[in-house]
Amino acid sequence: MHVEACVESKTKRMIARYEFDSTVNLITEQQWVGYFLQAKLPSLVDYAVVDDAIKTLKMKITWPERESRMTNLQADPEGILDKFNLTDQAFENEQRRLVRNRSDAQEPPRFKDAVATKLTLQQNKQFKHDIVPFCAWVTQLLTEFMTWEHYAPYSTASRNPRQNADRGVNGAHGTTGGRGAAVGSPRTRWARSRKW
Incomplete structure (x- = not known):
């Protein structure tokens, strides 16, 4: 099917007159194809x-x-x-x-x-x-x-199993969640052994 056949006659006449400065019957199929393929060329773009x-x-x-x-x-x-x-x-x-x-x-x-x-x-x-x-x-x-x-649901735990065993609440070390020394930690035993 010719490209010319796909265009409305009024539009064809306007394109022929203003774009080609010619009449419809003098425009070749290649000119019609070239004209419509120009739409694929990008304009100036940032x-x-x-x-x-x-x-x-x-x-x-x-x-x-x-x-x-x-x-x-x-x-x-x-x-x-x-x-x-x-x-x-x-x-x-x-x-x-x-x-x-x-x-x-x-x-x-x-x-x-x-x-x-x-x-x-x-x-x-x-x-x-x-x-x-x-x-x-x-x-x-x-x-x-x-x-x-x-x-395998996402876990915030460490890949090292030993680190996971040492972690408490909220990822802090020990079992107190980072709020102080654990009950059995060396620091706690030292504090209990001292008499004030």
Whole structure:
């Protein structure tokens, strides 16, 4: 189907007159296609504004499914790029930046750290340069993380079991919650042995 056939006749005449300085019947199909493809070219854009808008995005962890989390994380930045008419240009020239922005948007922080660490490994270097495989890879990691997170709830306890045994209330050492010496501590025994 010709592009010309998709445009209303009144609009066609206006475009022909004011944009091409010609009549409708003298405009070729390639001219019509070229005219409408100009809409894809970005106008002057402050890229810092685009970066700031994308940096504010975070993965929504309130959604229970990994697909929902990742689809949202893919759609929101594309919406911002569409708003500034930069989607095609970003996917052609800025794959590394897209990967970096998606990597920074991961949530919760433990998952974000895991993704950042795994990206530094030699076997995962390929994901730094292409956003589509990166998103598929992160979706797989997210599945594993959500399974792990479900069975291993977050604990503020130390990873060292000896430290956990020594901790009292509110993470303080001893059993008094940091309010003084414990009953059986050397300091308490010394104080009891002294007669005032």
